Amino acid sequence: MDKQSKVDATYLVGLMSGTSVDGIDAAVVKLFPSAEKEHGVEIELLAFENTPFEMQVRNSIFELFDPVSATIDKVGAMNMWLGELYAQATLSVIGKCGLSPSQIFAVGSHGQTIYHAPDENVMGGYNLHCTVQIGDGAVIANRTGIPCVSDFRVADMAMGGQGAPLVPFTEYLLFNNPKKTLLMQNIGGIGNVTVLPVNASPDEVFAFDTGPGNMIIDGLVSQLFAPMTMDVNGEIGAGGQVIDELLKWMQQDKYYTMPLPKSTGRERFGQQYVAQIIEMMKVNNWKAEDVVATATYLTAWSIVDSYERYIAPQHQAEQLLIGGGGSYNKTLLRDLQHLFAPHNVQVLTQEDIGGNSDAKEAIAFALLACYTMERLPNNIPLVTGASQPVVMGKISWPYIGRSQEA
Numbered sequence: 001m002d003k004q005s006k007v008d009a010t011y012l013v014g015l016m017s018g019t020s021v022d023g024i025d026a027a028v029v030k031l032f033p034s035a036e037k038e039h040g041v042e043i044e045l046l047a048f049e050n051t052p053f054e055m056q057v058r059n060s061i062f063e064l065f066d067p068v069s070a071t072i073d074k075v076g077a078m079n080m081w082l083g084e085l086y087a088q089a090t091l092s093v094i095g096k097c098g099l100s101p102s103q104i105f106a107v108g109s110h111g112q113t114i115y116h117a118p119d120e121n122v123m124g125g126y127n128l129h130c131t132v133q134i135g136d137g138a139v140i141a142n143r144t145g146i147p148c149v150s151d152f153r154v155a156d157m158a159m160g161g162q163g164a165p166l167v168p169f170t171e172y173l174l175f176n177n178p179k180k181t182l183l184m185q186n187i188g189g190i191g192n193v194t195v196l197p198v199n200a201s202p203d204e205v206f207a208f209d210t211g212p213g214n215m216i217i218d219g220l221v222s223q224l225f226a227p228m229t230m231d232v233n234g235e236i237g238a239g240g241q242v243i244d245e246l247l248k249w250m251q252q253d254k255y256y257t258m259p260l261p262k263s264t265g266r267e268r269f270g271q272q273y274v275a276q277i278i279e280m281m282k283v284n285n286w287k288a289e290d291v292v293a294t295a296t297y298l299t300a301w302s303i304v305d306s307y308e309r310y311i312a313p314q315h316q317a318e319q320l321l322i323g324g325g326g327s328y329n330k331t332l333l334r335d336l337q338h339l340f341a342p343h344n345v346q347v348l349t350q351e352d353i354g355g356n357s358d359a360k361e362a363i364a365f366a367l368l369a370c371y372t373m374e375r376l377p378n379n380i381p382l383v384t385g386a387s388q389p390v391v392m393g394k395i396s397w398p399y400i401g402r403s404q405e406a
């Protein structure tokens with residue numbers, strides 16, 4: 001980004017509510033051009049807040065994942081409702097760091113993905129190529145008085161891309177390392193990795209979804225250990241044993257061998273997938289904690305398998321840096337460390353390098369929004385498969401509460 005541009009120390013808010021549907025992550029960041037890296041920027045995280053969704057909201061969002069129960073009235077209402085919740089989260093996190101809304105250049109809001117079908121015919125029978133994120137930017141802008149950038153993915157998809165993953169663009173700006181090849185692994189609902197080869201140029205960066213992150217674990221725990229919705233700190237998995245038969249069945253999903261670029265979501269690893277596992281568990285009399293341990297191991301395996309299949313043949317990595325809520329699952333971390341040890345790849349979390357696993361994606365959407373506001377391209381075509389760079393995101397302007405010059 002141009003050092004003379006408006007972004008010399010800019011304040012932004014980033015909002016993320018991801019595929020886990022655990023809540024809203026909101027970050028206030030101060031952004032400035034890097035003094036050291038030519039294309040780099042630097043950020044300072046001024047405040048971060050996670051607002052868990054109330055159960056009623058969470059259940060209503062889950063209803064929208066099934067195209068049959070996601071009727072147009074429910075989608076429309078939730079689009080507005082989430083807009084209100086995102087606006088509240090924005091004002092709350094700004095208050096936390098003592099800034100006022102008028103000092104914020106823009107809000108970047110990812111929205112809630114309720115449908116993601118980047119490949120035609122993924123649902124069989126239907127000819128689909130779309131992605132849907134809700135939580136209206138116009139509501140956010142008008143409640144907060146701050147311009148809001150939302151609905152990022154569609155522009156990339158319009159140019160033939162997967163519309164995902166988008167965070168690699170910001171990881172390149174923030175983490176590119178002159179001495180090490182880094183694997184930036186996010187483990188949210190879905191797992192996704194960004195490969196930053198030593199001192200990479202933008203056209204050397206690549207990224208893709210590795211498969212399920214916590215999605216299967218969360219789905220199993222919600223059904224088998226209700227009212228829990230996640231395996232807190234990996235304690236359930238730690239008490240179980242991997243079931244070979246189940247692991248083999250899970251490893252056969254064709255997603256793991258699909259060519260790049262690729263992305264996935266709840267359509268593949270969501271409730272229907274979990275229901276199939278629970279059915280097998282009943283038939284085979286498997287223990288619930290063993291099933292959770294197996295799903296946890298599967299996530300770790302999918303990450304190392306991705307490394308062996310798509311990355312290691314070109315790049316020997318020094319470090320795997322984990323972000324997202326999966327960083328807090330100690331069993332998952334143990335499995336990852338065990339599987340990466342023979343590759344001499346050091347497994348660290350964002351916290352180990354002074355970062356914040358929870359805030360990483362919210363920070364990314366603040367940064368992406370800044371590029372949108374400057375009308376600069378913010379996708380990486382090689383990563384998403386788009387035919388060319390595009391400016392992703394739609395800008396909603398507030399009518400009140402802000403002067404034109406702000």
Ligand SMILES: Nc1ncnc2c1ncn2[C@@H]1O[C@H](COP(=O)(O)OP(=O)(O)OP(=O)(O)O)[C@@H](O)[C@H]1O
Nearest residue numbers: 018019020188189190214230232233324325326328
């Ligand atoms: N203390 C913890 N112990 C174990 N797992 C945890 C813990 N905290 C969070 N998680 C896991 O992390 C998930 C949330 O991660 P995160 O917020 O990164 O996902 P997301 O942003 O919703 O997903 P995505 O990045 O796929 O869009 C939870 O659903 C849970 O499975």
Ligand SMILES: CC(=O)N[C@H]1[C@@H]2OC[C@@H](O2)[C@@H](O)[C@@H]1O[C@H](C)C(=O)O
Nearest residue numbers: 019113116164165166167190192263
């Ligand atoms: C369609 C969608 O919401 N995809 C998410 C999801 O969660 C992780 C992974 O799958 C990634 O592809 C993406 O999110 C992050 C923020 C991304 O685009 O980089």
